[in-house]
Amino acid sequence: MTLSYMPGFGNDFETETLPGSLPQGRNSPQRPAYGLYAEQLSGSPFTAPRGANERSWLYRIRPSVKHHRRFRRAEFPNWKTAPNMGDHELALGQYRWDPPPMPSEPTDFLQGMRTMTTAGDALGQSGMASHIYLANRSMTDDHFFNADAEMLVVAQTGRIRFVTEMGIIELVPGEIAVLPRGLMFRVEVPDGEARGYVCENYGAKFTLPNRGPIGANCLANPRDFKTPVAWFEDKETPCRIVVKWCGSFHVTEIGHSPLDVVAWHGNYAPYKYDLSTFSPVGAILFDHPDPSIFTVLTAPSGEEGTANVDFVIFPPRWLVAEDTFRPPWYHRNVMSEFMGLIRGRYDAKETGFVPGGMSLHNMMLAHGPDAEGFEKASRAELKPVKLEDTMAFMFETRFPQMLTRYAADLETLQEDYIDCWSRLKKRFNGTPEGDWS
Ligand SMILES: O=C(O)Cc1cc(O)ccc1O
């Protein structure tokens, strides 16, 4: 399937599948062409300031209200929403997990969503949740929208295709997608199996970070974000709609596909991004900068510089710093760090953090390179070194991340994770040289 995308971040896009199906010069003509219904999808309050005002106009076969019959409650027991406190007995700690096993029974993207952490409060529209998805079945007649959050999806293994009401996005591992709050979609797994990570962002939408003195280029460049062109199906067969709303799930049946948008325009739309197009900027003489230098997208909170959630990556790059301990320093952080590994190895952890795995370093819990990583980096010859074939990421939030029972009970939780620091030796011996024996 060849898919077409429109470049740009937050653009005012326009796209139509049939000639003349998109009204020009107005949003709501008396009789839109092709007998379509005009519908506005608002992603911000009507009165949001211009820079933050997001809405799209959708021209569809039936208005969405015809997609809503009376709902029944539905259950997705592994998909949790903040606040979700204390449903396990595990004490505080630094945690790391190997990849969870693929389910043996047929499992679609919704059934395969497993929440690892929740933070903040979805009803207060702040905070986030970290999930892993494990899918081995495409959704065919089932469709979904999430009223609680926009969803940032990080593909780790297997292609994953989001057939949305505004067009089709397909990801290969190493790509991400952002699906706005309220967008209707179904999820297909063209390779038969897919695994990856999801950040549900309950707060203000992800946007590009300011670059400050870096200037007008590098990091994530706007043109590398891709929004799908319009696509629709005119399918008069039974379909189901699942809604996530304030942490609960609801389902209804309708007699046709809700993916019936023939044309649309506006700036509230899904998009994808290939992480390999991120242009990293770093220290080219000495020291290790804060990881915020690798922020792809940031979802602000009300407080300046204090993200509801940042999406940060650790891409392939050259390390050139002189007289520098090059891996991450040891640190304690008021922000809470959930990490995943898409491929390769992460430079702070030589072993134990594997692709498809996860780690959680919560508010103020100390962490940093393992003993082997420290030894190696402290003695390494500081010639230019390229970190190749690697891609780790972090969901970093101002809110403490509460573990779910699923995460606490997961059989791939590494009981011995904190032992990775136990072999760090005392080097202090009262002399300026220290003891490096
Ligand atoms: O903890 C981690 O591995 C993530 C991280 C990386 C880095 O380069 C600096 C700080 C930080 O939290």
Ligand SMILES: [Fe+2]
């Ligand atoms: Fe960290």
